[in-house]
Structure formats: C-alpha cells, structure tokens
Amino acid sequence: MDLLEAIKNRRSIHEYKNEQIDRKVLKQIFSKACWAPNHRMKEPWSIKLYQGDGKKDYAKKVIDSYDREGFFNNYDHQKSNKMKEGIRQFLLNIPHHALIYMERDSDQRKYEEDYAAVCAYIQNVQLLAWEAGVGVLWTTSPYLHDNDFARDIGLDPSDYKLVSVLQMGHPLRIPNPKKRNPIENKMQIIDSGETKKADAN
Ligand SMILES: Cc1cc2nc3c(=O)[nH]c(=O)nc-3n(C[C@H](O)[C@H](O)[C@H](O)COP(=O)(O)O)c2cc1C
Known part of the structure; x- marks a missing residue:
C-alpha cells in the first residue's frame, strides 16, 4: 500500500466484526512496528494483548476501575448493574485489546x-x-490513570506508565474521514531573518 494512501485512508475503527484476527497477522503487525524511531535504542514499548477468555478478566478490571472512579455513583443499584453489563458486553465484543505500556x-x-x-x-x-x-482504535481511557487498575493487571504504577489500549479487529464499518486543516495555518518559515507564513505551494 502506498504510504500516503495508508496515512490518509486509515480511520479509527469503532465497530468490529465478531471474529479474531489471525495470530500470525497480529504478531507481524506488532513486530514490524518495532522499526519506530526510539532514542538510545530503548524500544520502550511493551504489550499485554487481551483476547478470547482473557477479555473477561480484563473487562472486570476495567469496570472495577470505573466503579472506584465513581462512574456509577449517581445511579441506583439496578441501573448501575445494567450499565456495568453494557460496558462488559461492549468490551467483550471487541476482538482484541492491546494494552501498550512502558517503563517510567x-x-x-x-x-x-x-x-x-x-x-x-x-x-x-x-x-x-x-x-x-x-x-484499530487508539484509546486513552480514564482507567489508564488509575493506579489500582495498573496493579490489578500486574504492573506497579510507580515503575510503569500505561500509554494506551488499542482496540483491534476487522472493521465492520469504516467512518467517513474527518477534515484536516491546511498546514499553512500552522507553519512559519524562518528564512534569511524574515518570518513568513508558509504558502500553499
Ligand atoms: C493519543 C490519542 C488518544 C485517543 N483516544 C481516543 C479515545 O479514548 N477514544 C476514541 O474514541 N478515540 C480516541 N482517539 C482517536 C481519535 O479520536 C481519532 O484519531 C480522531 O477522531 C481522528 O479520526 P481518524 O483517526 O479516523 O482520522 C485517540 C487518538 C489519539 C492520537
């Protein structure tokens, strides 16, 4: 695939088909991505990939975190249980959750x-x-800042930063692109002591 085509046409995906991605395909993606630039060759990324039955425990820990953060405080027991079940189903319906973290x-x-x-x-x-x-959907949900959630998934929050959870699966629907602004609005060229706004060329 052409680079510009990939950059422009990639969309954040919110709805997935109910099927797992081939393990080899996933491994290739995470492996090839390691060619990302990184200072001092620390390759600071690490991944916990939740899928299949592994998602049940993950979903429980996410809901526990929402509970701790007071997400359900304004609702009665019945309503909050319904909301929790809704979140649980939502998370279970996503084929893969790749939690990306790094050492602090x-x-x-x-x-x-x-x-x-x-x-x-x-x-x-x-x-x-x-x-x-x-x-993929790149997410930065509140539980990534919940120290108890980090401990629950086996990471000491004083040693590790949870960066993101990537939701992954085969797209069920591809959203329309959201417009980007011309870079000229955000770019100055400083040349021979004169500052100019970049023109469209
Ligand atoms: C650091 C970061 C965090 C994001 N967190 C979320 C998120 O929590 N939930 C979400 O729906 N989208 C999230 N997104 C996706 C953006 O909303 C998305 O990239 C943006 O709307 C543009 O859409 P596109 O990716 O299809 O071009 C995040 C993107 C980035 C880069």
Whole structure:
C-alpha cells in the first residue's frame, strides 16, 4: 500500500466484526512496528494483548476501575448493574485489546523521549494494521490513570506508565474521514531573518 494512501485512508475503527484476527497477522503487525524511531535504542514499548477468555478478566478490571472512579455513583443499584453489563458486553465484543505500556524513566527528558517513541510505535501499528485489513482504535481511557487498575493487571504504577489500549479487529464499518486543516495555518518559515507564513505551494 502506498504510504500516503495508508496515512490518509486509515480511520479509527469503532465497530468490529465478531471474529479474531489471525495470530500470525497480529504478531507481524506488532513486530514490524518495532522499526519506530526510539532514542538510545530503548524500544520502550511493551504489550499485554487481551483476547478470547482473557477479555473477561480484563473487562472486570476495567469496570472495577470505573466503579472506584465513581462512574456509577449517581445511579441506583439496578441501573448501575445494567450499565456495568453494557460496558462488559461492549468490551467483550471487541476482538482484541492491546494494552501498550512502558517503563517510567525517572529522568523527565528520557521519559518524554520514551513516551514519544511509544506513540510512534502505536502509529506504526495503526498503519501496518490498516494495510493488513485490521482496524484499530487508539484509546486513552480514564482507567489508564488509575493506579489500582495498573496493579490489578500486574504492573506497579510507580515503575510503569500505561500509554494506551488499542482496540483491534476487522472493521465492520469504516467512518467517513474527518477534515484536516491546511498546514499553512500552522507553519512559519524562518528564512534569511524574515518570518513568513508558509504558502500553499
Ligand atoms: C493519543 C490519542 C488518544 C485517543 N483516544 C481516543 C479515545 O479514548 N477514544 C476514541 O474514541 N478515540 C480516541 N482517539 C482517536 C481519535 O479520536 C481519532 O484519531 C480522531 O477522531 C481522528 O479520526 P481518524 O483517526 O479516523 O482520522 C485517540 C487518538 C489519539 C492520537
């Protein structure tokens, strides 16, 4: 697939077919994405991939987190149970959840480098997945900031940063593209002491 075509046509996917992606295809995507740039060759990304029955435990931990965060506080028992079941079904219907995390470097500059590299890795995953006919949604849900959730999935939050959960599966529906703004609106060219707005050419 042409690079520009992949960049422009990739969409965030919210609805998936009820089928697993071939394990080899998934492994290829996560493996090829490792060619992302990363300072000091730390390759700071790590993945926990929840699928099949593994999603049940994951969904429970997500709902426990929403509960702790007071998401259901304004509802009676019956309503909140219904909401929890809705979230559970929603999560179980997504074929794969790839939780992407990294070690926290105590040096802020290195932490930012690592975070940037992990984001580059994620975008590689998105583009490679798109090329393979696999849809992805890059999510940053509140439970990624819940220390108890991190502990629940076996990661000490003082050592690890949870970056994202990538929802993955074969797309059921591909949304229309959302418009992007011309870069000229955001770009200045500083040339021979003169600052100019970039023109359309
Ligand atoms: C860091 C980051 C976090 C995101 N978090 C969410 C999210 O939590 N939920 C969601 O529906 N989309 C999320 N998105 C996807 C964006 O909403 C999406 O990229 C945007 O609407 C543009 O659509 P497109 O990806 O189809 O071009 C996130 C994207 C990024 C880069």
